[in-house]
Amino acid sequence: MEAGLTHWVDILVVVLYFGFVLLVGIWSIWRKERTTTQGYFLAGRAMLWFPIGASLFSSNIGSEHFIGLAGSGAASGIAVVAFEWGSAVCLLLLGWVFLPVYLTSGIFTIPEYLNKRFGGTRLRTYLSLLLQFLNIITKISVDVYAGSVFVQQALGWNTYISIAAILVVTAVYTVIGGLAAVIFTDTLQTIIMLIGSTTLSVLAFVKVGGIQGLMVKYFEAIPSHALPNDILLANSTNSSVLYNITSSMFNVTKNTCGLPRSDAFHILRDPINSDLPWPGILIRSTFVSVWYWCADQVIVQRTLAAKSIAHARAATILAGYLKFLPLFLIIMPGMISRVLYSETVACADPETCLRVCDNAAGCSNVAYPQLILGLAPIGMRGLMVAVMMAAVMSSLTSIFNSASTLFTMDIWKRIRKQSTERELLIVGKVFVVILVGISILWIPLIKAAQQGQLFLYIQALTGYVSPPICSLFLLAVFVPRVNEQGAFWGLLIGHLVGLTRMVLDFVYPSPGCGKEDDRPGVVKYIHFTYFSAILLVLAAVIILLVSFVTEAQDRRKLKGLTFWTSERIGPRPKCEEGKSTNEKLMLGVDPDIETTVTVISKFDVRRKLEGDKDIEVDTAIRPNKLYMDRSTNLFLNINAGVLIGAFVFLYCLFG
Numbered sequence: 001m002e003a004g005l006t007h008w009v010d011i012l013v014v015v016l017y018f019g020f021v022l023l024v025g026i027w028s029i030w031r032k033e034r035t036t037t038q039g040y041f042l043a044g045r046a047m048l049w050f051p052i053g054a055s056l057f058s059s060n061i062g063s064e065h066f067i068g069l070a071g072s073g074a075a076s077g078i079a080v081v082a083f084e085w086g087s088a089v090c091l092l093l094l095g096w097v098f099l100p101v102y103l104t105s106g107i108f109t110i111p112e113y114l115n116k117r118f119g120g121t122r123l124r125t126y127l128s129l130l131l132q133f134l135n136i137i138t139k140i141s142v143d144v145y146a147g148s149v150f151v152q153q154a155l156g157w158n159t160y161i162s163i164a165a166i167l168v169v170t171a172v173y174t175v176i177g178g179l180a181a182v183i184f185t186d187t188l189q190t191i192i193m194l195i196g197s198t199t200l201s202v203l204a205f206v207k208v209g210g211i212q213g214l215m216v217k218y219f220e221a222i223p224s225h226a227l228p229n230d231i232l233l234a235n236s237t238n239s240s241v242l243y244n245i246t247s248s249m250f251n252v253t254k255n256t257c258g259l260p261r262s263d264a265f266h267i268l269r270d271p272i273n274s275d276l277p278w279p280g281i282l283i284r285s286t287f288v289s290v291w292y293w294c295a296d297q298v299i300v301q302r303t304l305a306a307k308s309i310a311h312a313r314a315a316t317i318l319a320g321y322l323k324f325l326p327l328f329l330i331i332m333p334g335m336i337s338r339v340l341y342s343e344t345v346a347c348a349d350p351e352t353c354l355r356v357c358d359n360a361a362g363c364s365n366v367a368y369p370q371l372i373l374g375l376a377p378i379g380m381r382g383l384m385v386a387v388m389m390a391a392v393m394s395s396l397t398s399i400f401n402s403a404s405t406l407f408t409m410d411i412w413k414r415i416r417k418q419s420t421e422r423e424l425l426i427v428g429k430v431f432v433v434i435l436v437g438i439s440i441l442w443i444p445l446i447k448a449a450q451q452g453q454l455f456l457y458i459q460a461l462t463g464y465v466s467p468p469i470c471s472l473f474l475l476a477v478f479v480p481r482v483n484e485q486g487a488f489w490g491l492l493i494g495h496l497v498g499l500t501r502m503v504l505d506f507v508y509p510s511p512g513c514g515k516e517d518d519r520p521g522v523v524k525y526i527h528f529t530y531f532s533a534i535l536l537v538l539a540a541v542i543i544l545l546v547s548f549v550t551e552a553q554d555r556r557k558l559k560g561l562t563f564w565t566s567e568r569i570g571p572r573p574k575c576e577e578g579k580s581t582n583e584k585l586m587l588g589v590d591p592d593i594e595t596t597v598t599v600i601s602k603f604d605v606r607r608k609l610e611g612d613k614d615i616e617v618d619t620a621i622r623p624n625k626l627y628m629d630r631s632t633n634l635f636l637n638i639n640a641g642v643l644i645g646a647f648v649f650l651y652c653l654f655g
Helices: 008-031 037-045 049-060 063-076 079-105 110-118 122-154 159-208 210-220 278-285 290-294 297-304 309-322 326-340 350-357 364-375 380-415 421-449 454-463 466-478 484-507 528-549 630-654
Strands: 582-590 593-600 606-608 614-616 626-628
Touching (some): 008 380, 049 297, 049 309, 063 364, 063 380, 079 290, 079 326, 110 122, 110 380, 110 484, 122 364, 122 421, 122 454, 122 484, 159 326, 159 364, 297 380, 309 630, 350 364, 454 466, 454 528, 484 528
Antiparallel strands (some): 582 593, 606 614
């Protein structure tokens, strides 16, 4: 395959970019604590709202989004954006519901919270192992595969050498600098991604005459090798041909292979005969996504590193606003790529697709690389290559750091209870190296096994594993009566059911365009979004039933571990004013008004009350009693309301 970057200017831009990122990483290393587990894994709990918000966005927007979201847009339209917009709701749940609980409990990892909430060790160990499995199967492997698709299309380099080099560089950032380096490099890469994708998006919209032009030309983007019109499409359009994890419920329509969907510019689609039924996608993109945004180590670890609850909440709001951008920066450009390069991006004939992208199922995944190579001028091409590399690196750095945290704090400390701080740091860094090795070995497996539309593959796969976790965390936070027995059996049974469906999907992949669908009914007729919703309810019912028929927990042990017993966020008590252990944080509510948030120092474990009596304060609870003044609280609440309003408006506009 011909290399996309041959001009010396493009190559220079890529080299300068990586050099700059390296300098930023080194700078962040020297200014943050690296000699303690709190400094290495949680950046000293002193990060500000902007880098955390940017890191939340860039950690989530990886190469699989540029490849997968653009590919889904090219194949079937904008409906896939629901998975992006639903995260705005989940981010607010994280900031306003889950974070007060997490910060009050003073946890390092999510499994650690389960250990404190329910007691015992099996839940913590179970979830730690499950999250490591998910890191490899749905995160590292997917990022690596998506990166390989881009490198192959854009650079013409050997895929394995290119991806191995990226993995090594990202591992070096994580091993040397810890979370501080990850967050600071994430911030830089977020800026690069936004500038590059915005510029390319503008060029693409100009090329097709804006959104109005796209709405006309998209339906004319039909490849000349499309199959004859008398062959009915068994999977709605070539979008579902690409989608080999599952197909839609009752998925027989009157369209033909290679033709765009008639509902391409609608998010809320037919609940029975569409590729993404609206009841299922609403539940899947909000409630089921609670796992990723509120109970996943990669995301939560960033907010745990915040200097205060106010900075953490401001970061979730910023990330929520940024999540509205993929429709205009990735999905619609992917649709434009279909318009401009319909013969390749929208190919419907297996032989043509094999020739174009080595995938008989379809080539929608090459939509974004095709757009870069076809539209970007010299120099801009190099910048966009840097953007895509940044997307791979940003996502992988986050995964490597968070996975090492899970292994070190939840598994290694259980094996060696007397391990020192130095030993924990070394083990965490060695584990990153091991992850790199596993990731490189996983590349040929993913390339050989992966078929179909990448982004929907991710959503289906996680939709079979995450619902029981979502049910558990929602009930753990809101229902104090839920106990360890209910939590364990709800997780176990829910995951057995979900993994059974996952295996069936791999054994019985969706048929190709025009082929008869002879899969079992549970796979053929139940869309993965509906199955996720069923699994969410099933796990919740089991958790509640088992909890109510077994012995309840001691309510006194739940202090600070549920929404109802966590530390309330309010004005700082007057008795605390003037203490030297208090820190004041600045948030820009108004340039003329200094708004502060007060954080009680983690070392302030004693206080004086009336009568000058010294009272011991529980060190597990006291460090996280965070306060903020009313103006800051009001400012954040108003912004949260505006974010929800924007969410509703966009759904009404594109629904």
